[in-house]
Amino acid sequence: MNIKYLQVKNFRNIEKCQIEPCENVNVIFGQNAQGKTNLLESIWLFTGCRSFRGSKDSEMINFNSNKAVLDMDFFAFDRDYSAHLEIGEGRKFMLGGVKKTTSEVMGNFLSVVFSPVHLSLVKDGPYERRRFLDIAISQLKPKYGVTLSQYNKAIQQRNILLKDIVYHSELYDTLDIWEDRIAFYGAEIVRQRLGYINKLSSYSHEIYSGLSSGKEHLTIGYDQQTVIAGESKQELYDNLKNQLYQSRKNDLTTGFTSVGPHRDDLSIKIDSLMARNYGSQGQQRSAALALKLGEAAVVRSFSGEQPVALLDDVMSELDETRQNYILNHIKDWQVFITCCDPNNVRNLKSGKKFEMKNGKVK
Ligand SMILES: Nc1ncnc2c1ncn2[C@@H]1O[C@H](COP(=O)(O)OP(=O)(O)OP(=O)(O)O)[C@@H](O)[C@H]1O
Ligand SMILES: [Mg+2]
Structure with missing residues (x-):
């Protein structure tokens, strides 16, 4: 292109x-x-x-x-x-x-764009990185955007319920409905993110090696706050559903859903050290650039066109x-x-x- x-x-x-x-x-x-x-x-x-x-x-x-x-x-x-x-x-x-x-x-x-605002991908908190992942995947697979919004709605509903149960204990059983939805959409989100990161990591690794003349290595991975493991979507669903059930007691005290992909992060490491905490300015910029150029390479692998x-x-x-x-x-x-x-x-x-x-x- x-x-x-x-x-x-x-x-x-x-x-x-x-x-x-x-x-x-x-x-x-x-x-x-x-x-x-x-x-x-x-x-x-x-x-x-x-x-x-x-x-x-x-x-x-x-x-x-x-x-x-x-x-x-x-x-x-x-x-x-x-x-x-x-x-x-x-x-x-x-x-x-x-x-x-x-x-x-x-x-x-x-097209893909890298501008100084994208340094926040490396420097800031997990929100920016989840957003990067979610936008990148939605652009390749528009259905993912729909899954994401259904998931967020279900999380919101469970959070409202967690607060209401304190006053209306009879609502306790309805937690299951929302946990089922969270697990259904959440399993798909985890599956898509893992697939995307798998591709992105190899491209970004290669680009970063080029930038640093092979002297440094960039590793990116999916950093799950609570590990939801599984090969298939069904396994991921079962696992997430179970984790949500286990977290009920804790979540009822905080009024907040503590497990699920809305808490996850993209880990960015340079030579095994977290770029966010240990990277120099040049390394952080190189890592953000490698991520953006890696994003372009993934788009090419899907569309056949180089953005x-x-x-x-x-x-x-x-x-x-x-x-x-x-x-x-x-x-x-x-x-x-x-x-x-x-x-x-x-x-x-x-x-x-x-x-x-x-x-x-x-
Ligand atoms: N709607 C507008 N109409 C006229 N001028 C505008 C408008 N919006 C922004 N500008 C002006 O455009 C100028 C150039 O902006 P731009 O961000 O492209 O600069 P730049 O060459 O990238 O500079 P830098 O090297 O500092 O990044 C700014 O000084 C700004 O005042
Ligand atoms: Mg400028």
């Missing part, structure tokens, strides 16, 4: 710019606040998702305009696409001149060896990299460089 042409109009500080990127590494450099991240954000929107910065659509329209207009030609799934996106009052998408809804657009242009990688400000804190790996060893991918210091990219062997200045590309 690769972008051949991009035109951005009235998007944030970019009044008008056009680029024709190359098929591999494209570097966008320039001083702070010139519009580098804005340009990546405009590309990202063609995935159909919300801004990776968490911005509202209205915030992305240039202050002097009432509509941002984006056009992109890209090659994917053995054919050329021409996509058009207007952001005004709502979004208007067109593919090949035909109007499309957001859900129809999803899955045509594939376009958008790497925002990835070079800072990385030494020259790691920078060189990103610039010259990520093969067969179209990658967009932003950085401030053009010295960071002096070792770029092939690829294109664009200077972003005051919302204009030179």
Whole structure:
């Protein structure tokens, strides 16, 4: 998958710019606040998702305009696409001149983004990592999103019940209904997460080895607060159901469901040490990047298409060896990299460089 042409109009500080990127590494450099991240954000929107910065659509329209207009030609799934996106009052998408809804657009242009906010994947608490896992799996298997929301509803119901039983002991027997649902959906969540992590870990391991020139090893795994083991879905269900039953006494005192995949985490270790607690800044950044690029590799294994990688400000804190790996060893991918210091990219062997200045590309 690769972008051949991009035109951005009235998007944030970019009044008008056009680029024709190359098929591999494209570097966008320039001083702070010139519009580098804005340009990546405009590309990202063609995935159909919300801004990776968490911005509202209205915030992305240039202050002097009432509509941002984006056009992109890209090659994917053995054919050329021409996509058009207007952001005004709502979004208007067109593919090949035909109007499309957001859900129809999803899955045509594939991309993964790494931005400094993704460092929270390594640095912050388990919530961020569960979210990363759940979003990544839902994108590959939309049914997983439905399972997840059913599971969360069942957990909420059990938690409400745990608090009510204190005053209405006759409700005790209804715990079984919700535990059955939690075990049913929870078993599927555990199964899907294990399968996904299994794939992701081997790709991320390989990428991290490349980044560190084979000197360090990244291991990721599924970290279950309470181990729900089992080969089959039935075994996982039985196990989880039993654990929920065992935890009743404890959960009735706290009013909170203590077992199940809503408590689990993704463990990220560099040479056997938890990256969150022991990793240096460069190691944490490398680990987050390896996870995101690993995510792209899993998407490729499912869809047959390599998503376009958008790497925002990835070079800072990385030494020259790691920078060189990103610039010259990520093969067969179209990658967009932003950085401030053009010295960071002096070792770029092939690829294109664009200077972003005051919302204009030179
Ligand atoms: N809707 C908007 N209209 C006009 N300008 C905007 C709008 N939204 C953001 N900007 C401006 O865009 C500028 C550039 O933002 P951007 O995040 O792309 O910078 P950058 O080149 O990535 O800088 P850095 O190197 O600091 O990350 C910001 O200074 C901001 O004020
Ligand atoms: Mg930026």
